[in-house]
Amino acid sequence: MNINIFGMDLYRLALCFVMYSVLGWFVESVYMSFCEHKLTNRGFGKGPFCPIYGFGALGAVILFTPLKGNVIAIYLMGCVVATAFEYLVGVAMIRFLGDLWWDYSNKPFNYKGILCLESTLAWGVYAVGIVYFIQGWFLSFINGLDYRLGCAILMIAFLVVSVDYIIQLRKVFEHH
DSSP: OOOEETTEEHHHHHHHHHHHHHHHHHHHHHHHHHHHTSOOOOSSSSSSOOHHHHHHHHHHHHHHGGGTTOHHHHHHHHHHHHHHHHHHHHHHHHHHHSOOSOOOTTSTTEETTTEEHHHHHHHHHHHHHIIIIIHHHHHHHHHTSOHHHHHHHHHHHHHHHHHHHHHHHHHHHHOO
């Protein structure tokens, strides 16, 4: 049985999710390490994985690929949709976890520390990069990967992340 979701089979979709989650963690951790002048892990867990970037990037692929050929539309939609997503996630985190895992209060043009203009503009650049470059690179890599190795990578990644997140969630709820 070959399950197809938004034009991608489940295998490729899952591998893209893992790759975007790792890439997002890496980019944000490097950026924040530079800003804070010290090594910074920007993930929820101890490992190199931020699922918000996996969901966000795949959302960009699904929503914006049909706009390919119109860079300005992809950029503007990337700014708007990703900012709305970031806001919803931020509000949900505050409501359900009692904490926000980022703070833009010191950034110009911020809204309640949840959003800022700098990030909004960056989301548009990321959307263009994902649609025009990164998704193609990821699919080329996945298509060249032995299927069994890809499945093993997925199983190990999801197992390690699950254990990591269960441990971290226990710590969060023990303190609340």
